[in-house]
Amino acid sequence: MSHDHDALHRGFVEEGFAIPRGSLVDPDTLAAAQAAMLQVRDGTFDTGVPPSGHPGYDPAKLCKINDPHLASHALHALVSDPTVARLAAVVTGARRIQVWATQLLIKPPATAAAGHVGWHQDRQYWRYWQQPEGLFTIWMALSDVEADCGPMRFVRGSHRWGFLDQGDFFAGDHQALRDGIDVPDGETWEEVSALMPVGGVSFHHCLTFHGSDANTSDRPRCSVAVHLRTEAVEPNEGDESYYVSHLADPAHAPVIYDEDDA
Numbered sequence: 126m127s128h129d130h131d132a133l134h135r136g137f138v139e140e141g142f143a144i145p146r147g148s149l150v151d152p153d154t155l156a157a158a159q160a161a162m163l164q165v166r167d168g169t170f171d172t173g174v175p176p177s178g179h180p181g182y183d184p185a186k187l188c189k190i191n192d193p194h195l196a197s198h199a200l201h202a203l204v205s206d207p208t209v210a211r212l213a214a215v216v217t218g219a220r221r222i223q224v225w226a227t228q229l230l231i232k233p234p235a236t237a238a239a240g241h242v243g244w245h246q247d248r249q250y251w252r253y254w255q256q257p258e259g260l261f262t263i264w265m266a267l268s269d270v271e272a273d274c275g276p277m278r279f280v281r282g283s284h285r286w287g288f289l290d291q292g293d294f295f296a297g298d299h300q301a302l303r304d305g306i307d308v309p310d311g312e313t314w315e316e317v318s319a320l321m322p323v324g325g326v327s328f329h330h331c332l333t334f335h336g337s338d339a340n341t342s343d344r345p346r347c348s349v350a351v352h353l354r355t356e357a358v359e360p361n362e363g364d365e366s367y368y369v370s371h372l373a374d375p376a377h378a379p380v381i382y383d384e385d386d387a
């Protein structure tokens with residue numbers, strides 16, 4: 126499917142997110158990733174390396190496994206998908222893009238508040254980087270994401286509000302959280318749902334407020350969120366946080382796009 130590259134780039138710059146139409150991930154890569162997701166969920170790691178965080182699987186809750194790409198060749202291939210990486214460069218305007226963390230998110234059906242992701246700006250959790258500019262996420266759908274699946278919702282233009290530090294990924298009460306966020310004068314809170322087919326992706330800036338509701342469908346909502354940096358941002362000097370300690374290791378932190386190789 127062809128995309129209007131200018132519109133996607135403009136959307137990312139002006140609105141803080143971009144949701145290209147259709148399925149983008151290579152079909153073989155996608156099928157292998159879907160099988161791998163279940164293996165990693167159930168504790169089989171074909172690389173011989175565990176994810177950096179695996180809380181165990183409880184079908185009554187949102188399942189969040191950190192760095193599943195360490196544990197699975199197929200998930201490493203998914204997060205390195207070249208078509209998606211090239212589009213990420215177009216969307217963000219980056220010359221170089223590097224993965225530095227991933228999360229496997231499985232939101233089981235009928236999870237109510239246990240499936241919520243509270244409103245937040247990713248920067249809240251990413252303080253080991255010098256600045257927010259150049260930090261973004263590619264969210265990759267491993268199942269169809271329809272309105273009743275608890276899709277991610279972005280707040281249009283909220284990346285321009287600066288870093289407010291007022292959200293909470295783990296909070297279940299959206300309204301209470303929303304009430305505590307100081308929307309700047311003259312701005313409005315306008316939510317956009319990221320609906321997409323399996324193999325679809327969205328891109329969002331690390332200051333864009335986002336969250337998601339319960340999955341009220343009868344299907345699990347499955348995804349891998351890939352956290353990336355462009356050439357514009359470096360870790361804080363001397364910072365030894367886990368996520369900025371493995372940038373030289375392509376198993377942890379593959380460079381998925383480099384203008385010089387394109």
Ligand SMILES: O=C(O)CCC(=O)C(=O)O
Pocket residue numbers: 230242247262264276277335336337348350351
């Ligand atoms: O999957 C969700 O609903 C939220 C994911 C998220 O917060 C992220 O990818 O930054």
